[in-house]
Amino acid sequence: MAAHTDIPQTAVVSILANYDLGGYRSSKPILHGTVQTNLLLHTTQGRFVLKYYENRSRNKVLFETDLLRYLNDRHFPCPAAFPNTHGDYVGTYKGKPYVIFEFVEGRHLKHPSATQKRALIRKVAELHNLTRAYQSRYAKYSHCYGIDTCRTLARGKAKAIGTLNAKNKLKWYEGELSKLSLPKSLPKGVCHCDFHFSNVLFTNGKFNALIDFDDANYTFLTFDLAALIDPVVWSFDHNTWPDFKTGEPILDFREARKIISEYMKHRPLRVVEQKHLFDVLKLSILFDCIWRFARGDAEGFFERRKIESLNALGRSEFRNRVFA
Numbered sequence: 001m002a003a004h005t006d007i008p009q010t011a012v013v014s015i016l017a018n019y020d021l022g023g024y025r026s027s028k029p030i031l032h033g034t035v036q037t038n039l040l041l042h043t044t045q046g047r048f049v050l051k052y053y054e055n056r057s058r059n060k061v062l063f064e065t066d067l068l069r070y071l072n073d074r075h076f077p078c079p080a081a082f083p084n085t086h087g088d089y090v091g092t093y094k095g096k097p098y099v100i101f102e103f104v105e106g107r108h109l110k111h112p113s114a115t116q117k118r119a120l121i122r123k124v125a126e127l128h129n130l131t132r133a134y135q136s137r138y139a140k141y142s143h144c145y146g147i148d149t150c151r152t153l154a155r156g157k158a159k160a161i162g163t164l165n166a167k168n169k170l171k172w173y174e175g176e177l178s179k180l181s182l183p184k185s186l187p188k189g190v191c192h193c194d195f196h197f198s199n200v201l202f203t204n205g206k207f208n209a210l211i212d213f214d215d216a217n218y219t220f221l222t223f224d225l226a227a228l229i230d231p232v233v234w235s236f237d238h239n240t241w242p243d244f245k246t247g248e249p250i251l252d253f254r255e256a257r258k259i260i261s262e263y264m265k266h267r268p269l270r271v272v273e274q275k276h277l278f279d280v281l282k283l284s285i286l287f288d289c290i291w292r293f294a295r296g297d298a299e300g301f302f303e304r305r306k307i308e309s310l311n312a313l314g315r316s317e318f319r320n321r322v323f324a
Contacts, residue, residue, distance in 0.1 A: 004054050005037045011093060012039065012050065018084040018091070019100060021045055036214060040103070047103035048082070056214060058090055061097040063138035064213050065089040067131075067190060074130055077123065077209045079104050106201025106208040118262050119207035120200055121228065124192070125266035127210070128221045131190035142217035145193070147177050150286055157293035168298035176286060176307055180279045181315070182220065185272050191224040192216050222273050225263055226281040229256040229322070230306075238295070238302040250309055253321045260322055274323055278315040282307060 013024045022045030030038040030049070037052040053061055065081045069089075072080050080102040081089050090097045109116065143149050151174060158170035192199075194215040201209045236250045244250055260269075269277075289303035296302060310318065 005052055005094075005096075007037070007039060007050075007052060007093065012041065015050070015091065015093065015098070015100075016041070016043065018086070019082060020085060021048060021082060021100065041100070049079070049101040049103050050098060051101060051214075052093065052098045053096055053214065056097060057141060058092070058097045059138050059141035061090050061099060061214070063136055063142050064216060065099060066136050066138060067134070067213060067216060070134055070136075071127075071130060076127060076130060077207070078213065079209065079211055104201055104209045104211060106203045108198045108200065109202055110197050112197075112200075112202070113205075116202060116205065116207065117259075120195075121259055121262045122266050123207060123210060124195075124224050124228065125263050127192065128189055128224065129267050132187060132221060134190055136190075136218075139218050145191075145217055145219035145223060145283070145287060147180055147182060147283070150283065150290070151177055153290045154286075154293065157290055161294050165298050166293065169293065169301075172298060172304065173286065173289065176282070179311075180283060181276060182279050182283070183272060183276065186276060186280075187221045187270065187273065188219060189221045190216055191219050191221065193219070193223065193227070195224065195227055220280050220283075221267075222269070222277055222280045223284055225260070226277060226284045228263075229259045230281065230284065231256040231322075232306065238292075241302050241305050242300070244305075247312075250306070251313070253324075256322045257324065274319060275315075277322065278310065278318040282310055285310075 007027075009024075009027065012027050016022075016024050022043035025042040025044065027039045027041050027050070030040050036054055036056075039050040039052070041048040041050055068078055068081050071078050082100045082102070083089050084091060090099055092098070112120070143153075154170055154173050158166040192210060192213060192215070194212060199210065199212040200207070201211060231251045231253060233250055233252050236244060241250075263269075285303050285306050289301075292303070296304075313321075
């Protein structure tokens with residue numbers, strides 16, 4: 001991730017003094033990403049990553065480190081977090097939490113091959129098989145993605161922006177939330193919730209690790225699957241969507257079916273999950289809208305166009321097409 005806070009060498013040396021990870025040799029910012037500050041550390045024992053959380057509470061970070069310990073114990077490919085000499089996994093620097101992670105070898109691929117995509121989908125399904133049984137004492141500090149959280153966050157964004165456009169967008173937003181059908185019988189667990197290419201590492205062309213679990217939270221298990229199939233055609237994005245006429249196809253169901261088919265080889269979906277994948281996909285789009293709430297006119301913006309395309313199709317027809 002990008003470096004947003006300048007952590008001086010003296011501070012890094014002081015932090016390392018609390019760990020059994022060797023003596024300090026050097027450190028430098030990891031320059032890709034947008035949210036947290038990450039430093040690559042070189043010590044006499046090897047390489048590590050110091051992650052400094054710009055916008056997470058200590059308890060939310062403890063949710064992440066507990067999850068990673070659970071996954072590492074079950075041999076899921078993700079970075080390990082290191083405790084300090086007092087056994088604490090989360091430290092504090094200038095009032096914000098930090099963690100020192102294992103450095104994982106690998107490359108980020110913007111354009112993975114079909115084989116590499118299948119490997120990622122398989123690991124996503126394996127993650128969900130593991131986290132369905134996972135319980136964390138810090139779960140209440142994660143967002144717990146659902147309708148209530150979505151509504152609360154949207155109202156907060158609209159209030160903070162304080163414009164008529166934000167007010168009108170919130171009115172549309174709450175109307176769409178009221179249309180969602182998400183029964184209590186839908187299986188839940190912890191999802192990663194951020195499958196950006198920069199969070200997946202490949203080594204020698206093979207899947208090596210899933211990293212950056214700071215957005216992970218307790219939600220419907222199909223939330224990650226919905227993000228993977230978000231079935232827009234490749235040329236439809238937040239810059240080009242106005243060029244597409246209303247009613248013009250923007251959904252790639254052939255690709256969505258391939259992804260779902262591969263996923264179900266490793267975690268078969270229950271009937272209720274198949275029936276309501278439509279709703280979980282809409283929920284994931286609405287969460288995307290929250291992070292970009294100030295972008296676009298309320299009468300027409302990227303996420304609204306995606307939602308309207310799904311509404312025009314309907315839950316039943318969507319299910320027919322993705323599970324054909």
